[in-house]
Amino acid sequence: MLDSKKVSLGIAPIGWTNDDMPDLGKENTFEQCVSEMALAGYAGCEIGNKFPADREVLKRALDLRGLTVCNQWFSTFLISRPFEETAGPFEEKLDTLKYLGARVIGVSEQSYSIQGKKQPIFEGKHVMDDREWNLLCEGLNRLGKIANDRQMKLTFHHHMGTVVQDEKEIDRLMAHTDPDMVYLLFDSGHLSFCGIDPEKILNRYVSRVGHVHLKDLRSSVAAEAKAKRLSFLDGVRGGTFTVPGDGDVDFKPIFEILGGRGYEGWVVVEAEQDPAKANPFEYAKRARAYLRAAAGI
Numbered sequence: 001m002l003d004s005k006k007v008s009l010g011i012a013p014i015g016w017t018n019d020d021m022p023d024l025g026k027e028n029t030f031e032q033c034v035s036e037m038a039l040a041g042y043a044g045c046e047i048g049n050k051f052p053a054d055r056e057v058l059k060r061a062l063d064l065r066g067l068t069v070c071n072q073w074f075s076t077f078l079i080s081r082p083f084e085e086t087a088g089p090f091e092e093k094l095d096t097l098k099y100l101g102a103r104v105i106g107v108s109e110q111s112y113s114i115q116g117k118k119q120p121i122f123e124g125k126h127v128m129d130d131r132e133w134n135l136l137c138e139g140l141n142r143l144g145k146i147a148n149d150r151q152m153k154l155t156f157h158h159h160m161g162t163v164v165q166d167e168k169e170i171d172r173l174m175a176h177t178d179p180d181m182v183y184l185l186f187d188s189g190h191l192s193f194c195g196i197d198p199e200k201i202l203n204r205y206v207s208r209v210g211h212v213h214l215k216d217l218r219s220s221v222a223a224e225a226k227a228k229r230l231s232f233l234d235g236v237r238g239g240t241f242t243v244p245g246d247g248d249v250d251f252k253p254i255f256e257i258l259g260g261r262g263y264e265g266w267v268v269v270e271a272e273q274d275p276a277k278a279n280p281f282e283y284a285k286r287a288r289a290y291l292r293a294a295a296g297i
């Protein structure tokens with residue numbers, strides 16, 4: 001069980017409108033999305049591309065509904081572009097997130113990523129050489145220090161189709177980054193889809209986890225996506241992921257480890273699927289009820 005004094009519950013807007021495939025949920029407005037998040041009982045949210053760009057307007061809209069921003073995705077290009085090209089926008093994003101009340105930023109290395117490409121997600125992703133590993137880890141340490149100086153945490157999102165996808169890659173990243181500067185963004189859905197037991201990774205790195213994405217996997221749909229050599233996004237469209245409690249991930253050990261080892265921070269329901277098939281408000285409410293019963297928050 002999680003301690004609700006230490007852990008806050010948020011939700012990502014990706015169930016309403018998908019940033020990677022904006023046709024999914026294009027009819028859902030920002031106001032509908034945040035109102036339904038609040039009505040379903042969430043304390044916070046991540047930021048999607050329908051959210052107002054003006055941070056004051058955004059903050060007012062969220063304050064009105066009792067929501068806080070807990071994180072936002074940030075793409076780095078540390079192994080393919082000069083460091084400064086990532087560092088400048090990173091500093092700006094940190095300032096905005098801090099103003100909005102977040103204490104973490106969710107980083108994903110997007111150099112050579114195939115997550116948005118029309119190619120089979122289990123084939124041909126980029127594998128880093130030693131030089132690229134150094135660029136990534138040193139770059140993350142430097143960005144982590146910039147975040148740390150602003151009382152923010154850099155959390156790294158392992159992700160299907162990216163340079164940090166599998167267990168060995170997560171291990172190498174954790175081993176070669178500074179534990180005081182670089183934290184892990186644990187995503188139960190990406191680990192499960194990759195064929196990695198989320199419990200194993202969490203047990204190993206819970207002391208470095210700075211943010212949590214709770215994503216469930218429909219294993220039969222995921223297996224079909226793999227067998228049919230679908231792209232990541234076509235798999236999502238077909239229903240690879242769903243809200244926690246609705247798929248095949250065993251969340252019990254995940255909650256035991258987070259609770260038992262004193263995780264403090266946000267856990268976020270992040271379940272991208274087609275809103276025409278899975279009504280986002282209904283699924284947000286289902287996940288809320290499941291987390292109250294299964295995680296005690």
Ligand SMILES: O=C1C[C@@H](O)[C@H](O)[C@@H](O)C1=O
Binds near residue numbers: 014187190272
């Ligand atoms: O954290 C995430 C952000 C999404 O845009 C992404 O594609 C999704 O899979 C995810 O885990």
Ligand SMILES: [Co+2]
Binds near residue numbers: 157187213270
């Ligand atoms: Co995620």
